[in-house]
Amino acid sequence: MSPSTAVVWFRRDLRVADQPTFLAAADAADRALALFVLDPHLLGPAGAARKTFLHGCLRELDSALDGRLLVVRGDPVDVVPRVATAVGARTVHVAADFGPYGSRRDENVATGLAATGAELIRTGSPYAVAPGRVEKGEGGPFRVFTPFSRAWADHGWRAPAGTSASTCSWIDPSTKDGGPRAVPIPDDEEVEAELPEAGEKAALRRWKDFLDEGVMEYGSNRDMPAKLGTSGMSPYLKYGCIHPRTVLADIARRHCDSTKDSTKDSTKAYRTEIAWREFYADVLYRRPDSARENYDTAFDHLPLRTGDDAYADLDRWKQGRTGFPIVDAGMRQLRAEAWMHNRLRMVVASFLVKDLHLPWWWGARHFMELLVDGDLASNQHGWQWTAGSGTDASPYFRIFNPITQGERFDPGGDYVRRWVPELAGVPGKAVHQPWKLRDGIPQGYPEPMVDHRTERQEALDRYDAVKRARRP
Incomplete structure (x- = not known):
């Protein structure tokens, strides 16, 4: 036989x-x-x-x-x-x-x-808990993250499967007759960004380094873009070079083995980030239309800018030429590394939708074009969180101030100086408001394209249309 x-x-x-x-x-x-x-x-x-x-x-x-x-x-x-x-x-x-x-x-x-x-x-x-599995006690999906994360943790997940390349006896594809023609793995495309090393071995090395050192300070460093405070695992999770089951099992062991409260807090914070990834996958599974449309349909009534001026402002945002240093640093990091720190993803998204009054899906599309870790569920719903139109969304009146965000999360200005060379000579937190320098804005760097205070009020006025749409 x-x-x-x-x-x-x-x-x-x-x-x-x-x-x-x-x-x-x-x-x-x-x-x-x-x-x-x-x-x-x-x-x-x-x-x-x-x-x-x-x-x-x-x-x-x-x-x-x-x-x-x-x-x-x-x-x-x-x-x-x-x-x-x-x-x-x-x-x-x-x-x-x-x-x-x-x-x-x-x-x-x-x-x-x-x-x-x-x-x-x-x-x-690709998830620790498959989308659709976690539901409210009375049935139905969660619309808010915190109760979802509790139910997700209570549901639990299987231990990592003990497999290797030798688990299966693999046949040589060259012996196959008929069927579609085999093609070589394509050559790399032209990419201006410096990408992380690809593959499972690189994923496991990076994960080990994070477990050995980074996780201890993750809770305090993860919001500081000038520090190497994040794990850098998102591209590997995107393509399944490592499974979240493996990550969660290792994090649980690290949590149990540690005697330091700071490390225990960090492991909890990291598990929460995995839960966010699984929450957004669940949301997209239940509402596939939310990949392209407002989850909260009241936001369909929000007045948005369109036309030539709007596209011109979009281009300045893409190029990192807004005149707000923390925003420009984030957008330039995106081009240089095909990745952006998560705190900055929120800051630049808020600027696009609440200072420039442009559609969130314009920004989401740009991210998906450039990000090496571009994941449809996490990207689209992260944007909707910032825009206020998503499940568990940021309140519409929460409008990030790009100046105070920079001063709070890049207090020494190191992140801005790294990515905005025109400001490399500006010391300390003064880099976040270069228009206040005695000698004026350094040559080559643009004036702020908007007045944040004015546009904040404009955003609140525009959100009145959403509030009216919600009235019975």
């Missing part, structure tokens, strides 16, 4: 450790084919940074599998059933996708496989 074959279709799980799909495939068949599909529906909107990082992750995964990763290009609805038929696979194993496009795609792939007598088997997901 010839050996049976399964297909393991990788998506946002580009690793060999903690892989429940490997266990399911090994249980279902004698051997497995490793598959990745270059899907134009996903690659088309992705920026160069995300595609380049993805290609690096694929190269490392292929190496971990001894060159046995089959890469094909095309619509998965077409190519996945063809691959399964070509190798005689009766099962195709995936981690469940809960995104708007991914869930539709998987249903269509499952239908195509069923027509050939094969089955799509979903095992696990």
Whole structure:
């Protein structure tokens, strides 16, 4: 009797450790084919940074599998059933996708496989707790983060799966007859940003460094962009080079082993950040329209600027030429590193929607084009939080002052001086208000494009339309 074959279709799980799909495939068949599909529906909107990082992750995964990763290009609805038929696979194993496009795609792939007598088997997901699992006691989704996070923690999650590249017996894709043609992993695209090292090994190294040192001061340093206070794990979580289950298990051990209150507070804070990621995934799963539209439909009535002047202001914001140093530093970091500190993401978003009165989705689109860690659920709902239109949103009257935000979170001005070289010679916190310098604004740096106090009041006036829309 010839050996049976399964297909393991990788998506946002580009690793060999903690892989429940490997266990399911090994249980279902004698051997497995490793598959990745270059899907134009996903690659088309992705920026160069995300595609380049993805290609690096694929190269490392292929190496971990001894060159046995089959890469094909095309619509998965077409190519996945063809691959399964070509190798005689009766099962195709995936981690469940809960995104708007991914869930539709998987249903269509499952239908195509069923027509050939094969089955799509979903095992696990990119999340510690799959979207849709956490609900209120009386049923229904949470709209507010804090009660969600409590219920999420009470629900709990499985321990990391003990897997490696040797969990499955991988077949050489070159022995496959028929089916879609294999393609090489694409070359890197031109990216002006300096990207983090891609792949599972880099993820595990970075995570170990953070556990050994960074986590102890995470609670106090995570909001300070001039310090290396964050873990830097978001690109790796985006592509599944490490699973949040692994992260949460390590954080729990670090919490239990520590005798310092500051470290315990830091581990709690880090787990909360993972919970935010899972909350936004749950929100998007239940309201897929919120990826493009206001979660709170009362904000459909908010007057927004459009037209040539609005697009000109958008461009100045994108280029980091607003005249507000902390905003410009954040936008320039985004271009230079394809990443931005989370505190700055909130600051620059507030400036766009509440000082410039531009649509949040304009900014969200720009972030998704440039961010190496661009995640639809976290990005779109983070923007809606700042705009006030999302679930658990920032109150509409909370309008970040870009000057006081800079002085509070970059008190020495080191972050601004790093990213805004025109202000490199301005000492201390004076860098946050260069228009007050005795000699005037340094050459090459622009005047503030708006008066914050005036635009704050303008934003509050515009929000009256939202309040009117909510009245019975």
